[in-house]
Amino acid sequence: MRLEKKAAKALEKANFNRYLLATAVSKRANELAAGAEPLVNMDQKKYKFSDIAIIEIAEGYLKIEGAEKS
Numbered sequence: 001m002r003l004e005k006k007a008a009k010a011l012e013k014a015n016f017n018r019y020l021l022a023t024a025v026s027k028r029a030n031e032l033a034a035g036a037e038p039l040v041n042m043d044q045k046k047y048k049f050s051d052i053a054i055i056e057i058a059e060g061y062l063k064i065e066g067a068e069k070s
Contacts, residue, residue, distance in 0.1 A: 003051060009058040015067045021057070024064045028053035 014021035029049035032038060038052050039061035056062045 003054065006055050006058040010054050013057055013060070013067065014064050017067060020064055020067050024057060024062065025050055025053045028056065028062060 010025075011018065011021055014024065029052075032044065032049040032052055038044060039056045040052065040059060042052050042055065044052065053062075057064065
């Protein structure tokens with residue numbers, strides 16, 4: 001798994017708005033740190049919470065509000 005490719009895909013899902021993506025990743029990473037279960041099958045001890053959040057967004061498990069394409 002190449003995180004750079006997943007991050008590019010997640011940025012595309014955020015309609016290429018880096019601010020929206022950073023906000024969504026931060027919010028989800030905080031949820032994961034507080035004990036939320038990841039939506040993808042990844043070991044939380046091996047990967048950072050922010051990496052898991054990026055992959056969840058890239059694979060379409062999470063949608064970003066305000067990222068609708070016009």
